[in-house]
Amino acid sequence: MHADEAVPPGKAKAMEAFAGLAHEPGVAKPDPILVADNVVRRFGGLTAVNVSHLEIQRGSITALIGPNGAGKTTFFNQLTGFDTADSGEWRFNGKRMNGLPAYKIARAGMVRTFQLTKALSKLTVMENMRLGAQQQSGENFFTALFPFLWREQEEQITERAEELLQRFKLDAKRDEFAGSLSGGQRKLLEMARALMVKPELIMLDEPMAGVNPALTQSLLGHVKDLREQGLTVLFVEHDMDMVHDISDWVVVMAQGAVIAEGPPDEIMSDERVVDAYLGAHHDAPLSAEEAEKQLAEAEAELEAAATADSTARKEPGDE
Ligand SMILES: Nc1ncnc2c1ncn2[C@@H]1O[C@H](COP(=O)(O)OP(=O)(O)OP(=O)(O)O)[C@@H](O)[C@H]1O
Numbered sequence: 001m002h003a004d005e006a007v008p009p010g011k012a013k014a015m016e017a018f019a020g021l022a023h024e025p026g027v028a029k030p031d032p033i034l035v036a037d038n039v040v041r042r043f044g045g046l047t048a049v050n051v052s053h054l055e056i057q058r059g060s061i062t063a064l065i066g067p068n069g070a071g072k073t074t075f076f077n078q079l080t081g082f083d084t085a086d087s088g089e090w091r092f093n094g095k096r097m098n099g100l101p102a103y104k105i106a107r108a109g110m111v112r113t114f115q116l117t118k119a120l121s122k123l124t125v126m127e128n129m130r131l132g133a134q135q136q137s138g139e140n141f142f143t144a145l146f147p148f149l150w151r152e153q154e155e156q157i158t159e160r161a162e163e164l165l166q167r168f169k170l171d172a173k174r175d176e177f178a179g180s181l182s183g184g185q186r187k188l189l190e191m192a193r194a195l196m197v198k199p200e201l202i203m204l205d206e207p208m209a210g211v212n213p214a215l216t217q218s219l220l221g222h223v224k225d226l227r228e229q230g231l232t233v234l235f236v237e238h239d240m241d242m243v244h245d246i247s248d249w250v251v252v253m254a255q256g257a258v259i260a261e262g263p264p265d266e267i268m269s270d271e272r273v274v275d276a277y278l279g280a281h282h283d284a285p286l287s288a289e290e291a292e293k294q295l296a297e298a299e300a301e302l303e304a305a306a307t308a309d310s311t312a313r314k315e316p317g318d319e
Pocket residue numbers: 043046048066067068069070071072073074075
């Protein structure tokens with residue numbers, strides 16, 4: 001950006017909101033869209049998430065980073081109702097969301113993206129978009145009783161899907177299988193699908209994973225665009241260049257807790273953050289046998305997740 005080029009209004013507003021805030025975990029924001037308190041999720045003896053207090057500033061792009069296993073995805077899952085927290089309270093636009101099912105949270109305006117699973121890859125791009133709307137409407141049974149209701153709704157869904165596919169330059173791909181898309185196009189589809197329900201807060205799960213560098217700028221542009229349209233973006237990402245490039249604010253998790261918060265420049269050189277990442281790494285390189293075992297475990301986990309996902313997505317009466 002040239003010196004004389006104006007900062008886009010959405011970014012300027014976000015920068016202003018963060019200016020002067022203390023750089024410490026749990027710091028209060030001027031206009032939080034989401035406030036979480038004492039969110040705990042345990043798996044057996046492991047405390048995967050233990051977030052005492054976190055506020056997400058409205059209209060900003062906030063990155064959630066941390067080493068593998070820090071609890072980022074589990075935290076996302078609690079907030080969006082895809083998993084049940086052991087305890088905790090979180091409010092979206094002042095309304096309590098804990099205890100609500102995912103579709104009600106989505107309807108309230110808070111959605112998360114999902115990486116394309118095997119089952120979703122076998123659907124067309126358009127079918128994925130329609131599923132993004134229907135899955136989260138929570139009204140399937142009721143509308144099924146009144147065809148005139150669903151016909152109108154169907155038309156609105158198609159219209160919205162077409163609009164978004166055009167915006168993300170995926171309209172030419174509408175009838176192709178999602179599995180045939182490139183890594184970058186898949187990420188765009190994940191984002192477009194989440195936008196079907198017109199959220200106020202969109203939570204992106206690793207938006208840069210598997211994206212060809214040539215598409216990086218275009219993808220970043222789309223995310224920045226969301227902020228310019230007034231949306232709030234919270235994203236989990238391992239790609240530090242992306243975190244640095246687009247986030248207004250960075251939240252760092254380690255071992256389930258928020259250990260640091262602040263602007264990207266400062267966070268990336270923060271000693272606690274560097275320690276958290278280093279501490280999570282192996283001291284010695286893996287042996288070929290260990291690496292193979294890890295790979296096999298990861299593949300089995302992915303397979304299980306894809307199966308669970310396709311089962312969970314089936315509505316009663318679906319084939
Ligand atoms: N369903 C589950 N059952 C048991 N343990 C789980 C489950 N889901 C997550 N965990 C554990 O909880 C911890 C946090 O995992 P999580 O996937 O949330 O971390 P993450 O920060 O998203 O990691 P990554 O960056 O690798 O995706 C890990 O130790 C993980 O093994």
